[in-house]
Amino acid sequence: MKPLPNIQPPELFLRFFRWFCDPAIEEDIEGDLREMFDRDVTTGGSIAKAKWRFSIRILRLFRPGIIKKIGHSTPLNRSSPMFKNYFLTSMRSLMRSKGFSSINIIGLAVGFATFSLISFYVYNELSFDRYHQNADRIFRIVENLRTENEELFQSTSSPPMGPNFLREFPEVVSYVRFQQWSLLAQRNNISSYERDSYIADSTVFDVFSFNLLKGDKKTALREPFSIVLTESMAKKYFGNEEPLGQTLKMDYDNYKVTGVMEDVPENSHFRFSNLISFSTWSRNNKRAEDVAWFWNGFHTYLLLRDAESADQVRAKMKDFIAKNIEKGGMYYEDLPLQPLTSIYMAPPRSWENGARGSMSNVYILSIIAVFILLIACFNYINLATARASRRLKEVGLRKSLGALRRMLIAQFLGESLIVTFIASLIAVMLAWIALPAFRTLVESPLSFSIFPNPWLVAGAALTLVIVVGLLAGAYPAYIISKFQPLQIFRPSAKGIFGHHNLRKVLVGIQFVISITLVAGTMLVYDQLDVVRNQDLGFDKEGLVILPTNGDTAIVNYLEAVKHELKQVPGVIDVAGSAQIPGQSANNLYTEIEMADGKMSPTNINYNFVDYDFLATYDIKVLAGRNFAREVKADDTTAYLINETAVKDFGWTPEEAIGKKVHGRYHGKIIGVVKDFHYRSLHTKVEPLMMALTKNVNRMAIRIERSDDVHATVERVQKKWSELIPYLPFDYSFLDVEFDRQYKADQQLGKVAGVFTGLAMFIGCLGLLGLTSFVVERRTKEIGIRKVLGASVFSVVLLITREFIWLVLIALVIATPITWYLIGQWEQNFTLQAVINPLRFAVAGLAVFLVAWLTISFLSLRAATANPTKALKTE
Amino acid sequence: VSRHQLGEFEEIVMLTVGILYKEAYGVAIIDEMEGRLKRKVSIGALQTVLRRLESKGYLTSEFGEATNVRGGKRKRYFSLTTLGSRVLRETQEQRMEMFKAIPRMAFPKS
Numbered sequence: 001m002k003p004l005p006n007i008q009p010p011e012l013f014l015r016f017f018r019w020f021c022d023p024a025i026e027e028d029i030e031g032d033l034r035e036m037f038d039r040d041v042t043t044g045g046s047i048a049k050a051k052w053r054f055s056i057r058i059l060r061l062f063r064p065g066i067i068k069k070i071g072h073s074t075p076l077n078r079s080s081p082m083f084k085n086y087f088l089t090s091m092r093s094l095m096r097s098k099g100f101s102s103i104n105i106i107g108l109a110v111g112f113a114t115f116s117l118i119s120f121y122v123y124n125e126l127s128f129d130r131y132h133q134n135a136d137r138i139f140r141i142v143e144n145l146r147t148e149n150e151e152l153f154q155s156t157s158s159p160p161m162g163p164n165f166l167r168e169f170p171e172v173v174s175y176v177r178f179q180q181w182s183l184l185a186q187r188n189n190i191s192s193y194e195r196d197s198y199i200a201d202s203t204v205f206d207v208f209s210f211n212l213l214k215g216d217k218k219t220a221l222r223e224p225f226s227i228v229l230t231e232s233m234a235k236k237y238f239g240n241e242e243p244l245g246q247t248l249k250m251d252y253d254n255y256k257v258t259g260v261m262e263d264v265p266e267n268s269h270f271r272f273s274n275l276i277s278f279s280t281w282s283r284n285n286k287r288a289e290d291v292a293w294f295w296n297g298f299h300t301y302l303l304l305r306d307a308e309s310a311d312q313v314r315a316k317m318k319d320f321i322a323k324n325i326e327k328g329g330m331y332y333e334d335l336p337l338q339p340l341t342s343i344y345m346a347p348p349r350s351w352e353n354g355a356r357g358s359m360s361n362v363y364i365l366s367i368i369a370v371f372i373l374l375i376a377c378f379n380y381i382n383l384a385t386a387r388a389s390r391r392l393k394e395v396g397l398r399k400s401l402g403a404l405r406r407m408l409i410a411q412f413l414g415e416s417l418i419v420t421f422i423a424s425l426i427a428v429m430l431a432w433i434a435l436p437a438f439r440t441l442v443e444s445p446l447s448f449s450i451f452p453n454p455w456l457v458a459g460a461a462l463t464l465v466i467v468v469g470l471l472a473g474a475y476p477a478y479i480i481s482k483f484q485p486l487q488i489f490r491p492s493a494k495g496i497f498g499h500h501n502l503r504k505v506l507v508g509i510q511f512v513i514s515i516t517l518v519a520g521t522m523l524v525y526d527q528l529d530v531v532r533n534q535d536l537g538f539d540k541e542g543l544v545i546l547p548t549n550g551d552t553a554i555v556n557y558l559e560a561v562k563h564e565l566k567q568v569p570g571v572i573d574v575a576g577s578a579q580i581p582g583q584s585a586n587n588l589y590t591e592i593e594m595a596d597g598k599m600s601p602t603n604i605n606y607n608f609v610d611y612d613f614l615a616t617y618d619i620k621v622l623a624g625r626n627f628a629r630e631v632k633a634d635d636t637t638a639y640l641i642n643e644t645a646v647k648d649f650g651w652t653p654e655e656a657i658g659k660k661v662h663g664r665y666h667g668k669i670i671g672v673v674k675d676f677h678y679r680s681l682h683t684k685v686e687p688l689m690m691a692l693t694k695n696v697n698r699m700a701i702r703i704e705r706s707d708d709v710h711a712t713v714e715r716v717q718k719k720w721s722e723l724i725p726y727l728p729f730d731y732s733f734l735d736v737e738f739d740r741q742y743k744a745d746q747q748l749g750k751v752a753g754v755f756t757g758l759a760m761f762i763g764c765l766g767l768l769g770l771t772s773f774v775v776e777r778r779t780k781e782i783g784i785r786k787v788l789g790a791s792v793f794s795v796v797l798l799i800t801r802e803f804i805w806l807v808l809i810a811l812v813i814a815t816p817i818t819w820y821l822i823g824q825w826e827q828n829f830t831l832q833a834v835i836n837p838l839r840f841a842v843a844g845l846a847v848f849l850v851a852w853l854t855i856s857f858l859s860l861r862a863a864t865a866n867p868t869k870a871l872k873t874e
Numbered sequence: 875v876s877r878h879q880l881g882e883f884e885e886i887v888m889l890t891v892g893i894l895y896k897e898a899y900g901v902a903i904i905d906e907m908e909g910r911l912k913r914k915v916s917i918g919a920l921q922t923v924l925r926r927l928e929s930k931g932y933l934t935s936e937f938g939e940a941t942n943v944r945g946g947k948r949k950r951y952f953s954l955t956t957l958g959s960r961v962l963r964e965t966q967e968q969r970m971e972m973f974k975a976i977p978r979m980a981f982p983k984s
Contacts, residue, residue, distance in 0.1 A: 025921070025925060025950075027937075027947050027948060027950075028899070028900065028947065028949055029900065029917070030944075030945070030947050031900075031944035031945065031947030031948060032899070032900035032917060032944075032949075033917070034944045034947060035901050035943060035944045036901055036904075036917070038943065039901075057916070057917050057918070060916050060917065060918035061917060061918040061921065062918075063918055063922060064922075065921075065922035065925055065926060066918065066921055066922060066925070
């Protein structure tokens, strides 16, 4: 067998093994493990399976006889012999009741594992953009733009802002402007859309800490048609060639590669595949760069002297606006500065670059994480106090021999620390195993590189373990150490809750948490359902979207291309437009005739479409008519307007027809369309204008909703490659794209579902432990009851009735809490689901059933057992 | 000699160590047992028993040469001690005597 130098067994498990194994026997067992691993790899097929089996073997080696002897080589035996005795008795008591110990350990381990996974996610969400060295000094200019009719909160800014801020404010050190360009990149036979191409000022590498690997950061983005590629894009087009100095064709221009940079980290509020010099844009737009104060297609970032100077700039903003920007029908109410590190979590403004996180999701997940850990802690407290009487003899003996109370407290705290420590070791394994699945679940790469210092993480984890260990152990230690030696002769045999009300409260809280999670998850799904099924104003099913990026061949032969595509079997209709619903839209300065006949200026959203747009998307016309090929002047005079705009302007749909519009051209409104969601579903439908164009950026193809969608798409692709062979057939389905807008919320639904299940699981473990304890204590009582004629049912009821009340009380407490939380969360949506009270009943019933099944399982066994057996035990 | 009682698994392990003679190390023992008995043997169970038998003085062990197949880790070869072989033999004899003591009538006719 040849040695396999490349495939190594899982390092983490190996390290764990080396840590726990008796050093005298460590070497040869590790050798055996490695040998078996190599054999699995060479004969057994998948490496993942080999690694899995390797890990399992190590876990099975974690047993007495292999684990190094404590007390022989560890520092423990050097301290007082009493300490060793505490340790021994604790270990013995853990080993004696393996069932209860494993319930505690498994519960805490699952709790720790979920807690750490969620913390990882939350940390990742909160770490966005913090990796920049100047993170606290970088601010984004955003706009509160006032038009005649409304105030717009935009994330964008215009080209003159950056340079003018730098000139007017001594606090501003530098600025960078970005604009997103979606370009078709071509080299040799690779051609693909680079949707995340951005133009950027040459200062980008001074302001942000992007790591330029090749090229000069001062000059890389100075000349027009310079491009800096990220590593992965460089690899995509140049393979192993040296990209520096080569050219890359993007749309119709050739760009010179002047630099290669590291990929933008995943935790960045916007990510790009390449940067193009800003001068590429400004060489043709010199005038606009100086005066186009309302050309809001850019994102501008400022580097300030220090974090505090933002306030000084803000104080002078009113004067700056008044001095520099001409106040017309449209003006800036304010130009706020948004700290870089807050952008990702801030409520999105319009035209955001990149995806945004959701603070409420972070809150909800954090709450769930804490809940799960709490449930696990409560299990420990409950079981430890319930079983306290088991330790009576030991405590009595220790006390008689002169043990002080604080010594006993220390002993039992130590015991809970041992349990939490073992649990945390298992938790690390669990989390490690679950991490890939968790990454898929939250759809986030969660790389360890976001942690600044691994020791800090380890320290935090250790602190958590100790805090949980102390929290869980404090009350049991207090109870147990309180025992009087005389109590040994008077052991009590009460029900699940004995006379400890605390235990009742803790189990009650567990029920409250479970009901909250179950009901909450159901309500989240209700809301997502409402969103998914809402009327978008158009038919999103069966629409295939193709980007064309304004390809000139398509623009010139639009009608012919559409005609050809329509011939493909399965295709119903074809339309072209500048934007597709669900995307952003352009807004343009426009003057519209009001009721009094005056022209009123406004910034209104536009989509430029062709004749078949309304038919293909199935958008209804409420008044007037659609664009018509027969009316020759339509492409230079006709406008369509949406319902919301009509309402905003205070017209009826019929009144709108014929109103004058001075926009791209001087013309009239010829029709009013029913509102459709042309932008994100998170925003309300805003006023919209539509005009005819041939400059199509996207084609929409409506196909028949048969079983054979795939075949139709293939036929379209074949036709497409005949017609326009150089354009990639990079299609998507509109409904899929639309659902993606709710990715974050759907994720929340999925994640909440999984963790609710886990919380219930841990809670049930605790109940199982408590019940089995009670059943064990009451074996004889049950036996006598049965001999005296009690039915199975009445015995089960005897044991289960104690918690029926608890579930009811928990339901009463959980309902308003959940109601409030979900109500808050639903504020994120424009269309909110009605909170269905029935969901709480269902959740309560579900929790009750699960708990009841858990308890009945054991109590039924006790109740059906032969009473003679129970009575014979003495 | 009743204090030298061997468990079933212990007995099988000792037999296997004997069978493999000079080649009895962890993986080989597992392979041999799995091959002969058609049952899964976990490394955890085996290693625990090996160490226990060694501490009872039934087995002894020594390191072999390092190879680069096992990440440079040496093998540990086990062999029966005098005590171990005596206990093993006694166990086998006990079994045989008991088997022989079964009256022929007790076996159902097949």
